[in-house]
Amino acid sequence: MPDPDIMALQVDRDDDVAVALMPLAPGQMVAIGNREVAIVDAVAPGHKFAVHDISAGSVVRRYRAPIGVATQMIGVGAHVHSHNVQTALRGELAYDYVAKSADAVERPGGGQPGFMGYTRQDGSVGIRNEIWILPSVGCVGRLGERLARWGEALVGAHVDGVHAFNHPFGCSQLGHDLEGTTAILASLAQNPNAGGVLIVGLGCESNQLDLILAQIPLERRARVRTVRAQSEQDEFAAGKAALEALADLMAQDVRQPVSLSGLRLGVKCGGSDAMSGLTANPLIGRIADAVTQAGGMAVLTEIPEMFGAEQLLLARAENKAVFDRLTQVVNRFKRYFLDHGEPVSENPSPGNIAGGITTLEEKSLGAVQKGGLASVVDVIDYGHIATRHGLTILEAPGNDAVSTTALAAAGVTLTLFSTGRGTPLGSPVPTMKIASNSALAAAKPGWIDFDAGMVLTDGMDAAAEALLDRIVAVASGEPTCNERNDERSIGIWKRGVTL
Known part of the structure; x- marks a missing residue:
């Protein structure tokens, strides 16, 4: 309290x-x-x-x-x-570029702890060594789930888990909508937490396996197996054989000490209240700064929850190219709302309002604090992978399932998820729930991984140190609440026509 x-x-x-x-x-x-x-x-x-x-x-x-x-x-x-x-929000805006002050936004660095992770061939670091089963199309989603249940027997010294991520898409989609589904699955297959990936296809779907594989670099494909169900006499037996082959490859993987620079951190909020902007979000911002200062990556998304606060991020753009890219993504998202006849201010949610958030501007000003004070070094499209050390802005909506999936596809290995009202939702990567208030942390200990209410009692510095210690433990193998509860799922952004 x-x-x-x-x-x-x-x-x-x-x-x-x-x-x-x-x-x-x-x-x-x-x-x-x-x-x-x-x-x-x-x-x-x-x-x-x-x-x-x-x-x-x-x-x-x-x-x-x-x-x-x-x-x-x-x-x-x-x-x-x-x-x-x-709200005073209306629509698209013109923005004037002002070069970022060299000393305006960086917090001083310092020695940071390391963790025990899995170093991959491409130099990335996973904090889990799991087998992920990704269906190319919803028709074989249940097959993937059956294979994951069978694959539980493979979990042991070198396999941390076998998980299937069902979804309803991959067929009857057109153009950019189909491309988005393909990109998300191809990028998920490259997440460092996946020591092995089985992509299950049907055979006749629009989202052909070859389309997905074409977006996966050759060095990563050594850890990818595929099954085309229509081409197999016994697709379940073929899937089991693929899982066994992946598990054999993963027997060489062991945790090794790595520095905090190896962490790829996603930051997200959901079920926010008015305390989120006072406690949990600025606390997450401190961690984002610690990771980026150490040479790691932090990824901030939920573009509609930047409306009204985008100037704070634009002022931190590393250069004009990043500035222009961010203005393009923000205005494109506003146009997406307007083209569908919706106001850009159609937020906050009923739960947010009940928690004390009045307008989207207020929600956004609290939400962007999760990005800390680091320079914005890159802006990437939905389904793309973050490649630069520092703070990256990712195009995705505010929807919890869609945005946490987009973060995992962007390559983050751990997501910090602030909440004022609570949610059990988890993504493919460990999803740490940070409560904005101690009452929620006490009421939902099975959901909440860290109580940011301690910011009000012990101060921001002590809370940041405690949260960083917890993050190091999770990155080294300690399970989060969503993992203990087996709350793992994906959501794919559906934007186009369905045939």
Whole structure:
């Protein structure tokens, strides 16, 4: 629980609002800086109240930035939420490039711990040594699941697990939609956590095995096996033989000490509340900075949850080419919404609103903190693999299953997933759930891997040190909650026509 003497937090002294850390009742006096505010309305934990009068039509600021516009006069101490604040987001924007200041965004580095990982032939490092079964088309998804159940007998000293990732796509898709499915599966097959991959095809599908294999480099194909079900008299027996062959290859794989530079970190949020931007997301940002400072990779996605905060990332673009690429991806995603007749501000979700998030700008300003302060070194399309050390922006929607899958396909080996309301969801790679508040961590110990509520009690530095220790343990083999619960699945972004 937070310090009982601290009832609310204001991120910046120029912000128009503060966030309640505990239930506040009308008439209660709350200290904000060197003054006190009398609460007018009941304010639930995670919700906001005005720290001074806000006139109708005025910009409302939190995180030192606009989170919306007041739709009516809001008196000091009044509850500030969706009933009196609305988004100011509209559509595509033009952005002016300003070269990043050389010393504006980097945190100082330092000695960082290493972990025990699996070094692959291409120099990448896995934190698991698993066999992944990927169906080219949904028609053989259940076959893959049957093979995974049989493959449990192969798990032992050198095989950490055998997992099938079913999906309904791969046929009756056209153009870019089909290309996206092919790219995701080909990229998943190259994830360093997969010591062996079995791709199961049907034979007549649009997403032909040869299309997938063509996108996998030759050196990686040595750990890939395929089965075409229509070409086999006994497709299950063929699949078993392929799994046994992969397990034999993986017998040479052993954990070795590697530096933190070998970590490929994905950062994600879901079921957020207003505390996410105060505790869990900036804490994850500290870890992203530690990994990138050490020479590793961090990947930030959920493009629609950058709307209203994209300027913070654009200001950190390593060069104009990266800046232009990020503006293109952001505006392309806005156009995707508009072309479907949807406003770009169709967010936050009902759960987010219940947790105290009022507008998409507010959600985005909290969400982008997961990327820390590192320079943005690259921007990649959906289904592509991150290749540069530093912070990469990945094109994908905010949907939890789709975006965590896109992160795994981008090559991340561990995803840090902040949440204020909780979710059991897991992706192909270990998916550590970071609770934004201690109440959630206490209520859902089977879901939550780390309580970021300690930021309020022990401070950010202590929380970052504790979380990094936990990450090193997970990277060295300790299972996450999603792994213990066997919560592993994929979601593929469906964008086009189905025949």
